[in-house]
Amino acid sequence: MSEVKVNKISPRTNCGTTQLGDAGDTITVTGDLKSNSLKSASGSTITLGQSGDTIQLGCGATQTGFGRTGTVDWDTTAKTASFTAVSGNGYFVNTTSGAITVTLPAGSAGDIVGISDYASTFQTNNVTITPNGTDKINGVNDNATLSTQGLAVSLVYVDATRGWKSVTGSDNDTTGVLPAFVVATGGTVTCCGDYKIHTFTSPGTFTVTCAGNPAGSDSVDYLVVAGGGGGYGSSPDSNHGGGGGAGGARMSSGTASGCYTASPLGSCVSALPITATGYPITVGGGGSGPCAANGSNSVFSTITSTGGGSGNANTGGSGGGGRSTGSQTGGSGNTPPVSPPQGNPGGNGNYAPNNGYAGGGGGAGGAGTNNTSCSPEGGGSGGIAINNDIASPGTYYAGGGAGGGRGFGGTGGTGGNPLVPVPQRGGGGPAGNDSNPGNAGTANTGGGGGGSGNRPTCGSGNGGNGGSGIIIIRYKYQ
Numbered sequence: 343m344s345e346v347k348v349n350k351i352s353p354r355t356n357c358g359t360t361q362l363g364d365a366g367d368t369i370t371v372t373g374d375l376k377s378n379s380l381k382s383a384s385g386s387t388i389t390l391g392q393s394g395d396t397i398q399l400g401c402g403a404t405q406t407g408f409g410r411t412g413t414v415d416w417d418t419t420a421k422t423a424s425f426t427a428v429s430g431n432g433y434f435v436n437t438t439s440g441a442i443t444v445t446l447p448a449g450s451a452g453d454i455v456g457i458s459d460y461a462s463t464f465q466t467n468n469v470t471i472t473p474n475g476t477d478k479i480n481g482v483n484d485n486a487t488l489s490t491q492g493l494a495v496s497l498v499y500v501d502a503t504r505g506w507k508s509v510t511g512s513d514n515d516t517t518g519v520l521p522a523f524v525v526a527t528g529g530t531v532t533c534c535g536d537y538k539i540h541t542f543t544s545p546g547t548f549t550v551t552c553a554g555n556p557a558g559s560d561s562v563d564y565l566v567v568a569g570g571g572g573g574y575g576s577s578p579d580s581n582h583g584g585g586g587g588a589g590g591a592r593m594s595s596g597t598a599s600g601c602y603t604a605s606p607l608g609s610c611v612s613a614l615p616i617t618a619t620g621y622p623i624t625v626g627g628g629g630s631g632p633c634a635a636n637g638s639n640s641v642f643s644t645i646t647s648t649g650g651g652s653g654n655a656n657t658g659g660s661g662g663g664g665r666s667t668g669s670q671t672g673g674s675g676n677t678p679p680v681s682p683p684q685g686n687p688g689g690n691g692n693y694a695p696n697n698g699y700a701g702g703g704g705g706a707g708g709a710g711t712n713n714t715s716c717s718p719e720g721g722g723s724g725g726i727a728i729n730n731d732i733a734s735p736g737t738y739y740a741g742g743g744a745g746g747g748r749g750f751g752g753t754g755g756t757g758g759n760p761l762v763p764v765p766q767r768g769g770g771g772p773a774g775n776d777s778n779p780g781n782a783g784t785a786n787t788g789g790g791g792g793g794s795g796n797r798p799t800c801g802s803g804n805g806g807n808g809g810s811g812i813i814i815i816r817y818k819y820q
Contacts, residue, residue: 351363383633414456414496421460432456433498437467448474465491478505484555521558523816524616526550528623528749532733537599538819539733543786543812548621548642559818561613563594563604565739566647566813567733568624569637571662571703573697573743573780573791573805582666582793583780583805584691585703585710585724585743587650587673589626589637589788590659590684603735605728607682607706613817614643628783628808631791636770640788640811647684648677653703653743653780653793653805654682660685663701663710663722663745663793664682666693675704686710689722700745703790710742721745726791732814743783743790743806754816783809 414432423433424443429450435442438461446455457469469488473479479486479497479506489497497506528548529540540548554560568590574583596604598613626638626649636658637649651658651673654665661673672688687700689710702710705725713722725741731737783789783806791806 358669359469371787378764395753414454416456427455427457429453429455430501432458434458434460435469436460437463437468441467441470443470443472445472446474446477446479446506447496449477451499451501453499454493454496455506456496457488459488459490459492464488464493471497473505478502478633480507480558481505495783503774522552522555523558524550524554524560524562525552525819526815526817529813529815533819534600534816536818536820537816540815541733541812542623542625542814543810544625546623548623548815550616550618550621551614553616553618557814559598561598561615562676562815562817563596563599563613563732564642564645564816565591565593565604565640565730565812565814566640566645567591567706567739567788568640568647568659569628569811570743570783570788570790570808571637571650571652571656571658571660572629572631572635572808573703573746573793574634574662574665574700575632575794575804576777580692582700582721582746582757582795583634584653584655584663584665584670584672584688584700585655585780585793586629586631586637586653586723586783586790586805586808587658587662587675587688587703587710588685588705588725588727588742588790589628589640589650589784589808589811590647590676590742591706591728591730591740591788592645592647592680592684593732596732596816599818602731602816603729604732605707605730607684607728608730609682611682614645616643622787623813625813626788626811628785628788628791628810631780631782631805634805637788637790637808637811639699640813642815647788647811649789649811650703650740650742650790650808651675651677651687651688653688653700653745653791655688655701658685658800659788660704660706660725660742660790661688661710661741662790663688663703663724663743664691665793666691666698666700666746667691670701672701672704675709685740686725686742688725688742691745699767700746700793702745703742705742705790706740706788710745713745713747721747721793724792727787727789732816735802738787739812740788741783741790743780743792746780746793746795746805779804780806782806785810786812788812 571586629635651662664670702722727741780792
């Protein structure tokens with residue numbers, strides 16, 4: 343066994359290979375090495391260069407077998423200010439004097455960057471890691487935050503789907519992605535566990551100051567109910583007035599903020615993504631009974647619920663019931679159309695001399711009905727309301743107003759549960775009978791007003807006012 347020391351090697355042209363030494367030899371090169379290929383025998387060691395030398399591949403040459411194995415070259419000069427990282431390098435980051443931002447390079451598969459807490463102060467002054475362009479960190483195109491004392495991470499760019507992933511520790515520690523939650527003001531604010539609820543019973547602004555992120559929350563569930571339509575008043579040419587249609591009711595499924603019961607209308611409807619801005623809130627008023635007016639729209643962001651149709655067979659979120667005179671057909675609901683539908687049609691009226699009734703207004707949960715019985719002469723019931731627990735359990739919204747009748751007035755839409763207190767039963771107003779006026783829909787439920795009874799005496803036969811609408815917004819805040 344011998345040691346071969348070579349100052350300079352120029353390649354032979356024989357097969358393009360230069361071979362130094364025999365099996366078991368140690369090869370030490372101390373000078374200028376030029377070679378197309380070096381081949382070592384089994385068990386030998388090849389040393390290229392000496393202290394102070396630089397080993398460099400020629401222009402256009404490539405290397406294999408000398409690549410990285412999940413490690414970086416650590417820069418031992420600590421970083422004290424924000425900087426852009428270079429793939430293949432590791433950095434000691436000193437946040438003693440303040441927070442620092444590290445901008446990652448544009449990622450290619452196999453790129454690697456290391457970051458270490460130089461002074462163990464990440465918990466006091468965080469490091470923000472910013473991806474390049476549309477690159478992701480742990481599957482999210484957003485900044486990451488390192489806030490764990492003494493943390494050291496190695497980030498490897500995997501692919502466009504996951505982006506930069508850490509090869510050390512858990513996702514929480516290694517990616518540094520901290521959950522951020524929606525922060526907002528406006529309306530009457532209540533809490534339910536980890537969820538915050540904003541209730542608007544009048545116009546206002548839902549002001550978002552932090553839009554959160556997918557790791558925390560970045561969307562809101564909602565219930566938007568418009569004002570109910572006014573019930574129709576009887577007049578010399580109308581024996582019985584139709585019930586007002588409920589205000590349109592639109593909602594999300596509730597899965598983004600606690601998975602509460604949202605009625606079938608919200609099934610599969612996604613929560614609304616939000617940004618940090620102010621969202622004007624419009625809460626629709628109920629339609630006037632004496633004037634048989636439609637309810638007004640309620641609006642939040644891209645969601646508009648249409649006011650209920652009046653009890654003169656008007657169209658709307660839910661349609662108004664038909665009056666008895668002329669056997670009027672009830673108004674159409676879900677107008678303009680949305681999916682899922684925001685309401686239902688009103689019931690039909692029926693007239694015969696001394697024998698008639700008016701149709702009930704449509705509700706969010708069902709159409710207004712016709713009372714086909716002429717003995718006694720009763721009005722149709724309002725369409726049923728829908729249950730939505732976004733703010734409190736067992737609460738009903740958007741019941742239709744009842745149609746007027748001679749013998750008795752129909753019942754307002756109640757959500758199908760007579761044991762629930764009346765103010766929470768959807769708000770549909772009961773109708774009048776004989777010469778009595780209709781009753782108003784309940785405020786802030788979007789209930790339709792009840793239709794009037796028989797031809798008025800001394801002006802007493804007005805229809806009831808529709809109930810005003812409501813907007814409720816709910817999200818995870820911690």
